[in-house]
Amino acid sequence: MFKVLIAAEIKNLLEPSQLTDLDVTWLGNDEPTPKGDWVAIVPLLTRWVGGTELKNLPNLRIVANVAVGYNNVDLVAAEMRKVLVTNTPGVLTEATADLTWALILATTRRLIEGVDLIRSGQWTGWHPEQLLGLELRGRILGVFGAGRIGQAVGRRALPFGLRILYTARTPKPDFERETGATRVDPTRLFAESDIVSLHVPASPETKGMINGETLARMKRGAMLINTSRGDLIREEALAMALELGHLGGAGLDVYTDEPAIHPRLLAAPRTVLLPHIGSATDETRRNMAAIAVANVQHVLHGKPPLTPVYA
Numbered sequence: 555m556f557k558v559l560i561a562a563e564i565k566n567l568l569e570p571s572q573l574t575d576l577d578v579t580w581l582g583n584d585e586p587t588p589k590g591d592w593v594a595i596v597p598l599l600t601r602w603v604g605g606t607e608l609k610n611l612p613n614l615r616i617v618a619n620v621a622v623g624y625n626n627v628d629l630v631a632a633e634m635r636k637v638l639v640t641n642t643p644g645v646l647t648e649a650t651a652d653l654t655w656a657l658i659l660a661t662t663r664r665l666i667e668g669v670d671l672i673r674s675g676q677w678t679g680w681h682p683e684q685l686l687g688l689e690l691r692g693r694i695l696g697v698f699g700a701g702r703i704g705q706a707v708g709r710r711a712l713p714f715g716l717r718i719l720y721t722a723r724t725p726k727p728d729f730e731r732e733t734g735a736t737r738v739d740p741t742r743l744f745a746e747s748d749i750v751s752l753h754v755p756a757s758p759e760t761k762g763m764i765n766g767e768t769l770a771r772m773k774r775g776a777m778l779i780n781t782s783r784g785d786l787i788r789e790e791a792l793a794m795a796l797e798l799g800h801l802g803g804a805g806l807d808v809y810t811d812e813p814a815i816h817p818r819l820l821a822a823p824r825t826v827l828l829p830h831i832g833s834a835t836d837e838t839r840r841n842m843a844a845i846a847v848a849n850v851q852h853v854l855h856g857k858p859p860l861t862p863v864y865a
């Protein structure tokens with residue numbers, strides 16, 4: 555039996571057959587990472603696994619993150635200790651792209667303001683100028699980071715009649731062929747898009763890249779959507795852009811300091827704020843848990859990991 559630490563919150567998403575040969579310690583999200591001789595850890599994205607945690611787990615062979623993003627793991631420290639790191643790419647792409655579109659539609663068509671109006675009891679009936687939103691047809695969607703999720707978001711844009719600009723470190727010819735998307739540099743994407751949707755991972759290069767300067771370069775009235783990671787955005791600068799009416803709206807699923815949200819952003823107009831539910835469907839969460847544990851099983855049984863973060 556292999557001694558492993560697994561996030562207690564995924565227990566109900568796993569079948570007993572997936573845990574064969576594992577002696578599991580279920581670790582609650584509110585408990586600190588313990589010291590001991592565990593050989594694998596399966597953490598949620600909310601658990602930091604850095605130098606200290608790795609030092610306290612000297613027999614560790616794998617960190618199997620239950621997320622595609624892995625900014626909660628110190629990769630340099632893990633690599634130095636020859637600990638493998640895996641993530642859950644692919645299985646959450648469609649669910650997260652769907653949620654991104656829920657945010658795009660809710661933000662451009664002012665859904666939350668509409669719901670609030672009904673609930674307030676103040677709705678006086680149909681009015682030709684009530685809650686006018688942004689017409690999608692003919693507008694430009696800027697996909698910032700056309701990887702798996704960014705491309706899935708772009709593919710969904712075609713029936714809505716949007717044109718697509720995108721950024722990526724490498725060109726995506728199949729995506730361009732399929733959707734007519736054009737690869738541009740970030741400056742052009744920010745300047746020309748009516749909706750900018752963020753899909754790059756959180757990393758030292760991308761942290762805080764949506765700041766006062768980048769927001770000022772966006773079109774007046776443009777919308778910003780973020781289902782990637784909160785670290786990408788300077789939340790106070792975004793709140794100011796919304797307060798001033800420079801941005802037409804923001805649809806966010808992720809925040810810098812979750813579950814805290816910058817008070818100014820919380821109070822800002824024209825926002826749709828969701829509690830980090832991008833991948834939250836039953837199937838996807840089961841698939842994420844299954845891949846994370848399958849990575850552990852592979853590595854502990856001497857096979858290569860299924861989805862390593864680095865080769």
Ligand code: NAP
Nearest residue numbers: 623699700701702703722723724754755759781782832833
């Ligand atoms: P992915 O396939 O790796 O795509 C990332 C994209 O970002 C790629 O196009 C990549 O370019 C580009 N990129 C990477 N580093 C960059 C940098 N430093 N500067 C500019 N562009 C960069 O990842 P994914 O599966 O689509 O996931 C994207 C992110 O979504 C994850 O990292 C995660 O944080 C987030 N996410 C959030 C939720 C949620 O619940 N809200 C759910 C799932 C994922 P190349 O293609 O040229 O490499």
